[in-house]
Amino acid sequence: MTRDEAVAILERPRDQAIDIILALAEKAENYDRMCGDVSPTTPSGMTPVYLKSSHGKRKKRPGRNKGHEGVSRKRSEKVDHFKEHILDRCPACQTPVKDPIQSYQRYTEDIPPVKPEVTEHTVYGYWCSKCKKIVYPKLTDALPNSMIGLRAVFFTAWLHYLIGVSVNNIVKMLSVFTNFNVTTGGLTQAWNNLASALESIYNDIGQMVATSAVLNADETGWRINGVTHWLWCFATQTFCYYVIDKSRGSPVVKKVFGAIFKGILICDFWGAYNKISALAKQRCFYHLFTELVKVDKRNSSDSWKAFRKKLSRLLMDAIRLSNKIDQVKSKDYERLKERLYARLDQLIETSSDDKDVTRLIKRLKRHREELFTFLEYKAVSPYNNHAEQQMRKPVITRKISQQNRSDQGAKTQAIFMTLFRSAELQGRNPVETIMAAAQNAIADKAVAENDLKLTV
Secondary structure, three states: OOHHHHHHHHOOOHHHHHHHHHHHHHHHHHHHHHHOOOOOOOOHHHOOHHHOOOOOOOOOOOOOOOOOOOOOOOOOOOOOOOOOOOOOEOOOOOOEOOOOOOOOOOOOOOOOOOOOOOOOOOOOOEEEOOOOEEEOOOOOOEOOOOOOEHHHHHHHHHHHHHHOOOHHHHHHHHHHHOOOOOOHHHHHHHHHHHHHHOHHHHHHHHHHHHOOOEEEEEEEEEEEOOEEEEEEEEEOOOOEEEEEEOOOOHHHHHHHHOOEEEEEEEEOOOHHHHHOEEEEEEEOHHHHHHHHHHHHOOOOOHHHHHHHHHHHHHHHHHHHHHHOOOOOOHHHHHHHHHHHHHHHHHHHOOOOOOHHHHHHHHHHHHOHHHOOHHHOOOOOOOOOHHHHHHHHHHHHHHHHHOOEOOHHHHHHHHHHHHHHHHHHHOOOOHHHHHHHHHHHHHHHHHHHHHHHHHHO
16 A cells, blocks of 8 residues: 555545555455465565465366366387286285285386497498499488487487577487487587588478468567577468578568569568568458557557547457358358448548557558458468467577577578478478488488589
């Protein structure tokens, strides 16, 4: 309670002031009885659990609702080992025991001790009478001139670039759990070399994204050696393409899919997307709702409240109509859609002296044709949630790894995030899937390098 609030209580009639003071005193006594000697200013993390008001009051019982069948870990159909546990003495009193009188089975799953395996590869060369040169079998278990196998490189790259584990912690994990010793520099160099071998696949994903029918786009801050850059994300339902660039402008978008995009682009209101022509665009409703909430905190004028109420109702009515697209006749659907556009036109023609109202009206006018695109196409969402979800893991990684220290590291980051995340979107094992693709890429590259050396 502040001093002004206390003075306001004392200025009330005597009986009312007494009642308020007694109520506050009772509330303080209850709080002291509940929390003991804990001060109201004590941080929650420093308060013992048994002194917190929620202690012992579970909101919901654990497990499934009454009447529903319980769920537990499924027993594996495959059993690798069989163990029998016998006794010759009672563990309590050490009395000798004879034959067992009953038994039961118990199943456990565990990870066996992991030990690195060293393989000696003997590669034989053969003379080809037609090619007039010595040919060798393709070795795809590792990168050229590398002693670290592909599986180790891919597993650590997945931990770092998708899960967000730092390089130093990966080195420690390998040393403790697998007795695999590697330096941070050696691991980073292996990632860079592997990314170079996978760059063609990365470019292919960029081409598929650029020619997609519906595309979500978003961007967020990134740093390279402490200098601000930008991480761009272009995502479909099955592919995710990341680009790290110094620019946050339209040149990056044009570099990905040109000045004209033949599909539908779902994005926020960032100006870089205004420079791109597309079949259609859908601006994210969530950013509009967020803007309304943000202005509410600083603007309480009547003109703003009236405008905010109309705009919020318009957006919600549009969302409700899109959810009924299969329930409403096409003629009625078109009529309701035209009514929404009429309400939008009426809203943007509003004149107001309020700066926030004027600013949002200007935005709505600029993007009038890009607000209700989702009412025209079923596959389009009014939200850019799909791109936002693809940004979640990179943002977590950004906090842990401190981004990149070189342009090559940023390129490696973009390649691995693109490949791993695309595999996840397709419901496939990211490590095994990309490793199989890498083996094919390494084999093709090995043939090209071999031909080049012999030609020189």
